[in-house]
Amino acid sequence: MKIRSFLILLTIVLFFSCGGRQTASPQAEGDTVRFKYATQLCVVHYDGYTVATLKNPWKEGMILHQYVLVPKNQEQVPMIHGATVIRTPLSRSMIFSTVHCAMLMDFGKQDCIAGVADLKYIKIPWIQQQVQQGQISDVGDGLSPVVEKIIDQRPDALFLSPFENSGGYGKLEEINIPIVECAEYMESSPLGRAEWLRFYGMLFGCEEKADSLFDAIDRNYNTLKALAKNKTQKVLLDNITGSVWYVPGGKSTIGQMIQDAGGDYPWASDAHSGSVSLPFESVLEKAGEADIWLFRYSSDHDMTYDELRSEHHGYNQFKAFRNHQVYGCNVELSPFYEETPFHPDWLLNDFIRILHPDIQGLAPLRYYCPL
Numbered sequence: 001m002k003i004r005s006f007l008i009l010l011t012i013v014l015f016f017s018c019g020g021r022q023t024a025s026p027q028a029e030g031d032t033v034r035f036k037y038a039t040q041l042c043v044v045h046y047d048g049y050t051v052a053t054l055k056n057p058w059k060e061g062m063i064l065h066q067y068v069l070v071p072k073n074q075e076q077v078p079m080i081h082g083a084t085v086i087r088t089p090l091s092r093s094m095i096f097s098t099v100h101c102a103m104l105m106d107f108g109k110q111d112c113i114a115g116v117a118d119l120k121y122i123k124i125p126w127i128q129q130q131v132q133q134g135q136i137s138d139v140g141d142g143l144s145p146v147v148e149k150i151i152d153q154r155p156d157a158l159f160l161s162p163f164e165n166s167g168g169y170g171k172l173e174e175i176n177i178p179i180v181e182c183a184e185y186m187e188s189s190p191l192g193r194a195e196w197l198r199f200y201g202m203l204f205g206c207e208e209k210a211d212s213l214f215d216a217i218d219r220n221y222n223t224l225k226a227l228a229k230n231k232t233q234k235v236l237l238d239n240i241t242g243s244v245w246y247v248p249g250g251k252s253t254i255g256q257m258i259q260d261a262g263g264d265y266p267w268a269s270d271a272h273s274g275s276v277s278l279p280f281e282s283v284l285e286k287a288g289e290a291d292i293w294l295f296r297y298s299s300d301h302d303m304t305y306d307e308l309r310s311e312h313h314g315y316n317q318f319k320a321f322r323n324h325q326v327y328g329c330n331v332e333l334s335p336f337y338e339e340t341p342f343h344p345d346w347l348l349n350d351f352i353r354i355l356h357p358d359i360q361g362l363a364p365l366r367y368y369c370p371l
């Protein structure tokens with residue numbers, strides 16, 4: 001009973017040691033990793049192992065998952081109640097999202113990808129080629145993968161994105177392969193999400209490289225942000241889907257980035273971190289006079305104004321449409337989803353270049369282009 005009580009206490013100490021204290025609790029006797037922006041991660045290094053705790057983004061004060069990272073060549077494995085043991089560095093993992101495939105390529109660890117799910121959504125030529133050549137396994141749909149194919153590859157981890165009230169991962173929880181829950185998308189800031197690179201670097205044995213990569217992203221983002229302090233133009237985001245216009249909330253990462261780019265975002269005061277569903281009329285009333293309109297779409301060719309007008313008869317009521325100040329991001333032809341979660345500085349550069357054409361020395365547009 002005393003041992004069990006100690007383990008429960010240790011888990012609580014680990015969870016709350018991320019709250020901004022300068023040192024770990026005396027009972028823990030570990031070195032807490034200081035995260036600059038990420039709020040949903042707690043990592044503590046001990047002698048011979050590391051404990052990583054992911055906070056539950058939907059239930060305050062609760063743990064989503066806890067991991068014990070132990071070197072592969074180490075015989076002794078510390079046991080923490082409820083925690084998942086991961087032998088590091090990982091070398092054969094199943095990746096269920098295009099963004100984490102791109103991340104591993106950033107690390108130079110693409111050979112660690114044993115298999116992928118949702119191949120049709122992965123716009124990375126190298127991945128597509130490796131699957132065709134049989135070097136990487138295609139395990140099918142991410143929501144219902146072929147479990148037998150996963151087992152055949154004998155992976156050391158599965159990288160999956162958690163969702164609120166998803167009910168778990170079904171049969172994947174029964175095959176005794178560690179599940180890494182990729183919850184970085186629930187961070188409240190663009191740099192907070194990108195900072196998860198440091199955690200993933202620990203898993204793949206490239207912690208130093210991941211830290212260096214994030215430091216460069218951090219510096220570049222804040223350098224760009226400093227160039228665009230003045231809010232000179234009002235910005236409208238995205239477009240109508242069916243009868244609903246999903247507007248990014250003011251606390252969403254893209255909503256925050258528009259503000260960091262010096263854009264006047266009509267929903268800046270909105271408290272939502274996700275999207276807000278609005279009727280066309282509400283968007284027109286609040287953002288009809290927006291100077292710039294930015295939206296994403298999926299097509300095998302670049303969209304024209306005639307095509308955009310044909311999608312909804314009311315688009316020509318927007319000032320940005322009439323003045324030909326509309327910029328589209330074709331996610332089929334650009335690496336938007338692969339790159340921007342962990343490279344928010346590249347997306348911020350696009351926004352600043354569009355909103356502040358007078359600022360010199362910026363990189364060319366990478367994702368958006370004028371219609």
